[in-house]
Amino acid sequence: MIHRRQASRGLAAALATLVVLTAAGCSSKAKSTDDSGTGAGGVKSGKGVTDKTIAVGALTDMTGVYATLGKSVTQAQQLYVKQVNAAGGICGRQLELTVRDHGYDPQKALSAYTELEPKVVGYAQFIGSPFVAAVKQRVDGQDKGVVLPQAWSASLLGSPYIRVLGATYDVETINAVDFLVSEKGLKAGDKLGHVYFEGDYGENALAGSRHAAGKAGLTVVEQKIKPTDNDMSAQVAALKQAGVKAIVISAGPRQAASLVGVAAATKLQVPVIGNNSAFAPQLLGTQAGPALEKMYWFASPSLPIGADTPAAQKLVTDYKAAYPGDSLDNGIVAGWTAASVFGEALKKACAAKDLTREGVDKALLTLNSYDAGFGMKHDFSDPKAPSSRESVILQPDKSVTGGMRTVREPFVSDAAKSFTPKAG
Template structure:
């Protein structure tokens, strides 16, 4: 409304002044927008040009971690989570990613199905994705939701072939079935197992164990072996019954796809029962604390692990630097291969975030596509990974590790990384 006390001349003068002020303000806004669009010169893109959605604010990128610090894999979960926090702190000290700090939002599900799914449901709306999700059965339980609804990148601490085929769920390493194919190859080429021999397989019921068993059976068929199955629950701790059955069957070697407690019991009981045969475990089956138990002599003599990474105590540059950084941040804390697993997952997620930032698309879809563009990822831990094929493991190679009481992390390389011929031709069941 015009002021009735102003003259026509005054009103015209006021209108001119207002137009000039608006033009100046518009020029200032235009200049600011152009400044925001410019690269800052240090590799960071202007925040105004970056597309974002859930889990990303103007100054923070929030990443979820669903871990087990109080259940079957408590030791692993603690190491994985602390290693991921180490990575986050390193990135933030260097200025963050895309002009934002990283934040790791952690939930402990204690390897409980209800808590795992509940924790996922709680965090899914608030994070850009998950750099950790322990437990293949729990990831499988929300897989459809991840694929069709949330579409957030998830890097599980799980290696089930049943999680393949998803663009949003990407495992780092050989799947359990491929891992067991390589384990059987090791038994045949290095441990003297021959055609017509029987090999026992102790495995957790559910996704983890069934995936491993499929690989063991495939490899056994290729080598003319037979698998003697012993299915157990995660709550089963005493392997006496399983050892008794395997000894009666006359097995010449044993595979195990379970947890560290089961590995210690199985190997210790087998040695006491004079069933002194090689035992090869999937990668989550060992923890260095086992070398302080009564099972230590048996583990040192009989136990081996198939894994898609060098051990944390290896003298290579990657493990040595990580071990030093971890010990500095967490003095007195246990070193195990969970440190490498956690750090690698966080760094892989971080690399995807960086590539997404370069593409100016820090949405969930942008981060997922960034990871899919990474066909030759080498974190310095012995194996190069290809994340460009969702229906394939990121590698089909495995190291064979063995316990060593004098090594950091309690393990050393027994056999360099290799891929069995059967592993190369195997088609994982998704």
């Protein structure tokens, strides 16, 4: 559901400019949440809420670098909405999920956010850490709609409205490196390769590998790439020459498949571990499939879609029935979890008779032990912290449901426990 530092600043500046321009195009009404009133059931309401409906936004990537993730996240959320509505809705109102595809394009993402801002109570989906970060000031200052992004950058922490579900990329990477040290033979004095996307996602993950390396006595060999870079031959050659004993990849599924495939072909037989968005089960059907099953692992903020839990089993059955032609992946888990968290916040806001944006946010703050059924308990009471520091280590396996097998149950490494993510 993802530059060089000077170039990163340039992207941030460009995004900030777009935010100003798109915000300037809003009506005066769209700039305020003071247009609340009391509606059906004596419940206060504001933007996105009527006596009959509650509109929730989804800003997704169906055509860009995370198209596979975006499709799964969106369809899982549409399934959630359908089931909730069939059971009577929330607060006597039907949910409406309004979806916009930004194709992982900054201008499209910000234009879509501006379009939906006056129409929805909040967002159960927003893919792309840089895009969420670009609207953060606007969300916090004037819009005040809860955003549950499918992005895990620590720069998103600290906002009372943008809430990260699960470990941030830095914490997740620290846990991933702990797995390499404790179970894959990485030891003090070894070199650890790290291939990462330029920008928010990759650089936040890099902060984690640097911290973990410092604790474990490792040296990080860095390879920065762009989302448009699909052939990892040059990166593998550089890491092989450097003599790395393991590799972390913080990029997309295509880049992970290329990295592992090229490493296997060139006899760089070292364990490779990725962040949660660096795998899609569809890769198992490619030429890289055998190598992925043999030498690739990835960290996840939840148990996989094929987990042996009642919630996972029901979701698999329901999703297959709704989308019989589509494969199963962890985007479904991410989408369902975010939708169910948003739904729970709406239910609590209804109980408090306040479905305004501020009311939904206050309700979210009361969720301090929420379990969506995938092995993690989420605590939303502290906006400065991710909802969890736990990670699950998964391994590609085409023989199991969803193509992912759990090899390490939810855990928090000692290095992650003592680490403080740098909020934006």
